[in-house]
Amino acid sequence: MNMTSRFIQYAVYPAMKRWRGNRVMDRISELQHHETMNRSELRELQKSQLQSLLKHALTHVPAYKEFQYLLNELDNPFYVLREIPLLTKQSFRPRRDDFLSDTADTSSIFLNRSGGSTGEPVTFYMNRHAVEYSEAARWRGLSWWGIRPWDPCLMVWGSPIELKQSAMMSWRLKERWLKNRVLIPAFALQPERMLEYRSLIESFQPVYLYGWPSSMEILARGIQATGQPLRLHRIKGIVSTAEVLTDAQRKLLQEVFGAPVINEYGAREGGIMGYECPQGNMHASVDNTLMEVVDPQTGEMLPEGKTGFLIVTDLHNYVMPRLRYRLGDMVQLSSEFCSCGRTLPLIRSVDGREDDTFLRGDGLLVNGQYFTNIARLLPSIQQFQIEQVSVEQMILRLKDNGQLNQQDISAFCQQIKDKMGDIQISVERLAEIHPAASGKMRVAIRSFPLPTALKSSS
Ligand SMILES: [Zn+2]
Known part of the structure; x- marks a missing residue:
């Protein structure tokens, strides 16, 4: 000691x-x-x-x-x-x-x-x-x-x-x-x-x-x-x-x-x-x-x-x-x-967290961490953040380190849609993805409140 x-x-x-x-x-x-x-x-x-x-x-x-x-x-x-x-x-x-x-x-x-x-x-x-x-x-x-x-x-x-x-x-x-x-x-x-x-x-x-x-x-x-x-x-x-x-x-x-x-x-x-x-x-x-x-x-x-x-x-x-x-x-x-x-x-x-949980159009909840496992199989995607801004709309932020490949991005968007249903995704390529005010890096954010009645989570 x-x-x-x-x-x-x-x-x-x-x-x-x-x-x-x-x-x-x-x-x-x-x-x-x-x-x-x-x-x-x-x-x-x-x-x-x-x-x-x-x-x-x-x-x-x-x-x-x-x-x-x-x-x-x-x-x-x-x-x-x-x-x-x-x-x-x-x-x-x-x-x-x-x-x-x-x-x-x-x-x-x-x-x-x-x-x-x-x-x-x-x-x-x-x-x-x-x-x-x-x-x-x-x-x-x-x-x-x-x-x-x-x-x-x-x-x-x-x-x-x-x-x-x-x-x-x-x-x-x-x-x-x-x-x-x-x-x-x-x-x-x-x-x-x-x-x-x-x-x-x-x-x-x-x-x-x-x-x-x-x-x-x-x-x-x-x-x-x-x-x-x-x-x-x-x-x-x-x-x-x-x-x-x-x-x-x-x-x-x-x-x-x-x-x-x-x-x-x-x-x-x-x-x-x-x-x-x-x-x-x-x-x-x-x-x-x-x-x-x-x-x-x-x-x-x-x-x-x-x-x-x-x-x-x-x-x-x-x-x-x-x-x-x-x-x-x-x-x-x-x-x-x-x-x-x-x-x-x-x-x-x-x-x-509840706030890391996405809401699908049919009322089901999807754990945002699910997408981390998908991204891992897409080699050019090293850092990302998905923000659901409404039931119909998401923003996919990608850290652009000069090696992002369009095929990986399309595959990622497709897999998000497969899980989330009919949803619009806008892609942003960024030099840096900034952490939240607390300093935590979040991969999934739902920026609108859940309705009071929800179906069971998935
Ligand atoms: Zn034990």
């Missing part, structure tokens, strides 16, 4: 606990204890967590006081929860402060915000308690791979560009010496800097990489193009987060960095909800977040094995509880058991 890791383990964490009341290490042990409970114990745990949260929300949160008549039904909190209507971003945003608990200590709460990759970000309050549980869920997942909170981490994603120069410097110092993290900003991944990044990575010798798969893919390709393999001798994993990870990205990252890819499923608004284990299954953090999957049309709960909209209830946010919040992702849950021995249920698939 290097000096910085020791310093963080033996000085920073104990100091944070003593002086700032940070209990993340205790939370990690608590969550680790849950991962091998049997399913009925897990259900009991979730039941009592939900009971207390509902009791609190119905008593102290203005937005939920109209449901106080359900307080005497709390013996069955799952029933009570389902009596409460789904909460969407659109219904939450204008009434945000009605969700603030009247017991919240306003001197210790802080504002968090969604990434805002589509439209306006959502802001909401949290406190240290809720954040610590979410962080602990990440460290529990990483512990399955032998990765600890003080291990050196190379991060590849957007940097806090809103910070001023001096604040940025102190942010970087804190990251380096108090968290053992070094950042390569996603926007600075130019080909001419790849040699510089190679030597940075080799001298830092990270135990793990953490970042957006699209950015890590650019870094991996750039490093590959330098012609020499990376010399990493203690790397344990590459953590992919915040975007849907494709099989091709997984393969490339494993090849270039020489370690397994670990898929993390988290969202600013939902915390860390799932972590991949070494058996390749993603375990749900059901001790932090209650997850339901509902039918896009009826809003009714779907049985496991069906893909639908994910609805989350953060079991630890008592400052601003949001019950049955529609997060905006399409997922499929499973209660199968994993051979790794951890009993936490599984998230069978994360099929992207």
Whole structure:
């Protein structure tokens, strides 16, 4: 273990606990204890967590006081929860402060915000308690791979560009010496800097990489193009987060960095909800977040094995509880058991965001990631983005690197039409395809809202 890791383990964490009341290490042990409970114990745990949260929300949160008549039904909190209507971003945003608990200590709460990759970000309050549980869920997942909170981490994603120069410097110092993290900003991944990044990575010798798969893919390709393999001798994993990870990205990252890819499923608004284990299954953090999957049309709960909209209830946010919040992702849950021995249920698939889902004229939904697999078979198409602007119209943006071939473009358009039905596609050849305001690179965007009634997804 290097000096910085020791310093963080033996000085920073104990100091944070003593002086700032940070209990993340205790939370990690608590969550680790849950991962091998049997399913009925897990259900009991979730039941009592939900009971207390509902009791609190119905008593102290203005937005939920109209449901106080359900307080005497709390013996069955799952029933009570389902009596409460789904909460969407659109219904939450204008009434945000009605969700603030009247017991919240306003001197210790802080504002968090969604990434805002589509439209306006959502802001909401949290406190240290809720954040610590979410962080602990990440460290529990990483512990399955032998990765600890003080291990050196190379991060590849957007940097806090809103910070001023001096604040940025102190942010970087804190990251380096108090968290053992070094950042390569996603926007600075130019080909001419790849040699510089190679030597940075080799001298830092990270135990793990953490970042957006699209950015890590650019870094991996750039490093590959330098012609020499990376010399990493203690790397344990590459953590992919915040975007849907494709099989091709997984393969490339494993090849270039020489370690397994670990898929993390988290969202600013939902915390860390799932972590991949070494058996390749993603375990749900059901001790932090209650997850339901509902039918896009009826809003009714779907049985496991069906893909639908994910609805989350953060079991630890008592400052601003949001019950049955529609997060905006399409997922499929499973209660199968994993051979790794951890009993936490599984998230069978994360099929992207609702906003990455296209709407066909006949009302069916098509997952935008589907087109990534098609593009991979068309060699001249290296980077693209499809935006559906209306039910009848799409824009296909292609990065023009001088090698685009008309046959590939026509084949791509034809395959889009085969899947989407009668739709008009305008092709734009661009020198660059720019990421969203949040910094995320999106391949599929639907820029109009879904109608309220929808047929089941495909
Ligand atoms: Zn497992």
